[in-house]
Amino acid sequence: MPDRRSILRGLLVSALAPAAAHAQRRSTAGPLVAAAADLRFAMDELVRVxxxxxxxxxxPVYGSSGQVFQQIMAGAPFELFFSADEDFVFRLADAGRTVDRGALYAIGRIVLVAPPGSDLPLDPEMRGLGERLRAGRVRRLAIANPEHAPYGLRAEEALRAAGLWEAIRPALVFGENVAQALQFALAGGASGGIVALSLVLAPTFPRAARHVPIPATMHQPLRQRMVLLKGAGEAARAFHAWLRGPGARAILARYGFILPDRG
Amino acid sequence: MALLLPVAVPLGRWLATTGWRWRPVIEAAVVLPLVLPPTVMGFYLLAAMGPETLAGRAWAALTGGSLAFSFAGILLASVLVNLPFAVQPAQRAFEGVGAALREAAASCGMSPWQAFVRVELPLAWPGIATGAVLAFAHTLGEFGVVLMVGGAIPGETRTLALSIYDRVQALDEEGAAAMSLVLLAVSLVTVTLTFLLAGRRGAIRLGP
Incomplete structure (x- = not known):
């Protein structure tokens, strides 16, 4: 029965093809670098340049800094880690997973965003958000999960500083990381969200959406640290060194990061 | 898939014919991935594959790499998760062959192995193939377990389903739409194939 054989052969090929393609790709691919999700668009550009x-x-692989931390502890094969909160780098260093205690590369900022079509009034101290909240007119506000995403924790601190935390809790939706929080803020009829400045400065940010920076005095600083992990190869080390040069610093500045004088 | 069938076919055959008292427990264990949330499977698999566990250390000694967050790791996870999709139809097919036919084969002087290869396997193959196709389609779409065990590493453990999730987070709707369309088309074709195979199984049953 030729048709039976051809079906079986087709199945076999479709089952084995990914494995073959995988083996081919592996030889040419560069080192794996784990980056906090606020770097999603900036890092793509840095890698390209x-x-x-x-x-x-x-x-590059993106996630919340806390999740990446867990993955590294569980043996994920990353060679370089960019954490939105330097604490995770220090904990990895204490656990003996890193080459050294890392270098400060940027300080992040948070912004309040409103999707296209939302009439949420935007002001830095979030007074407009508070008024809307009291009037019962905030449907959903997206932030990253404060349990493991540094930007989520800073958003919580800013909402607490504004005196809105308890009132807004029922309206919060949590993104797995800050990039997903932005996606939630822009989609599904949300009133808005609190996300990273670096994400809203990306070319992919919709023109019709609005944003306003939240004062850095309303939350703990987002001190971001990069660190080479044990076993890092030549390319990862070269990238690490290049990131402290003028070309990389100019790109980071363009995405709204505050740069340390010299990490 | 090539790994799944050698496990699923004997297991399905054994479950179909054994009179063992504890059979329902084994059956339940095989079906478990169907009813458990993927996160539960992912949690246990990740715990089992960590660098400090027995499996993780054995793998590291063999290959020098880590089982969690590797292609081999998600392959192993996929086999376990997809076992029910392949075993169930195979088991039903072997049950459909019937004890009478097995005895007839034996009385014709065939050894159990000969009977298995020359009588049971040809009769049961539509069920086995159905299981294989279903498992294949489900593997392509598997998300939760693969994400937890594999971590969506490009060129390593980022499957098509995970790439779609990644593209959505990157606000790249075109990319997500294109990949979703591919997955939709492949799933439709494979499920259609299952129904074609199921139709044939009916025809074979009418035969004897």
Missing amino acids: FRRETGMAIR
Whole structure:
């Protein structure tokens, strides 16, 4: 029965093809770099420019800093880690997973965003949000999960400083990381969200959406630290060094990061 | 898939024919991934594959790498998670062969192995193939377990389903739409294939 055989062969090929493609890709791919989700768009650009200048490829993976921390502790094969909260880097260093105690590369800022079509009034101290809340007119506000995402924790602190935390809790939706919080804030009829400035400065941010920076005095600073992990190879080390140079610093500044004088 | 069938076929055959008292427990264990939340499977698998566990250490000694967050790791997880999809139809198919036919084969002088290869397997293959196709389609779409065990590493453990999730977070709707369409088309084709195979199984049953 030729048809039976051809079906079986088709199944076999479709089952084995991903494995073959996988083996091929692996040989040419660069080191895996784990980055906090606020770097999602900035890092894509950094990796692109680095590749153009040096010919070396880097594979970035994004997540909340707390999740990446867990993954590294569970043995994930990353060579370089960019954490939105330097505490995670110090904890990895204490656990003996890193080459050193890392370098401060940026300080992050949070912003209040309103999606296209939302009439949420935006002001830095979030007074408009408070008025809307008291009038019962805030449907959903998206922030990153404060349990493991540094930007979520800072959003919570800012909402507490504004005296809105208890009142707004029933309306909060939590993103797994700050990039997902932005996606939630822009989609599904949400009133808005509190996310990273670096995400709203990306070219992909919708033109019709609005944002306003929340004063850095309303929350603990987002001190962001990068660190080489044990076993980091040549390309990861070169990328780490390049990031402290003028080209990379200019890109980070363009995405709204405050740069340390010298990490 | 190539790994799943050698496990699923003997297991299905054994479950179909054994009179063992504890059979329902084994059956329940095989079906468990169907009813458990993927996060529960992911949690236990990740715990089992960590660098400090027995499995993790054995794998590290063999390959020098880590089982969690590797392609081999999600492959292993996928086999376990998809076992019910392959075993169940295979078991039903072997049950459909019937004890009478097995005895007839034995009385014709066939050894159990000969009977298995020359009588049971040809009769049961539509069920086995149905299971294989279902498992294949489900593997492509598996999300929770693969995300927890694999971590969505590009070129390593980022499956198509995880790429869609990633594209949505990157606000790249075009990319997400294109990949979703591919997955939708593949799923439709494979499920259609299952129904074609199921139709044939009916025809075979009418035969003897």
